[in-house]
Amino acid sequence: xxxxxxxxxxxxxxxxxxxxxxxxxxxxxxAVKRCSGGKPFLSSVCRQIGVRPPDFPASxxxxxxxxxxxxxxxxxxxxxxQAGRASGVIARLH
Numbered sequence: 001x002x003x004x005x006x007x008x009x010x011x012x013x014x015x016x017x018x019x020x021x022x023x024x025x026x027x028x029x030x031a032v033k034r035c036s037g038g039k040p041f042l043s044s045v046c047r048q049i050g051v052r053p054p055d056f057p058a059s060x061x062x063x064x065x066x067x068x069x070x071x072x073x074x075x076x077x078x079x080x081x082q083a084g085r086a087s088g089v090i091a092r093l094h
Contacts, residue, residue, distance in 0.1 A: 001025060004032045006039045014056045015042050023049055 001020060005028075007013055019028055019042070031048035032040055046053060 001028060004029060004039065005045055006041050011056045012042055015046075015053045018053050018056075019046070019049075019051070023051065 001016055002013075005016065007016060016028075027049060028045060031045045034048050035044050042053075
């Protein structure tokens with residue numbers, strides 16, 4: 001069914017799975033045909049069918065790790081240094 005609707009993330013996948021269980025593929029396909037344009041968003045399909053899916057969490061992301069936080073700090077440092085050099089170059093041009 002993902003070939004008929006826009007599925008961008010895990011929440012969309014769970015919503016589509018819920019729709020398939022509760023209304024069936026034929027109902028989803030008919031609702032997609034009633035939507036104008038290309039691949040519709042799942043919210044448009046739900047409106048066409050007249051259902052409201054449960055609120056699924058966006059994702060089950062793990063907690064940040066010390067290694068990840070250190071890597072992000074290093075990246076931020078690199079970006080800040082590059083931004084400082086770029087502003088110095090611009091100042092010299094004026």
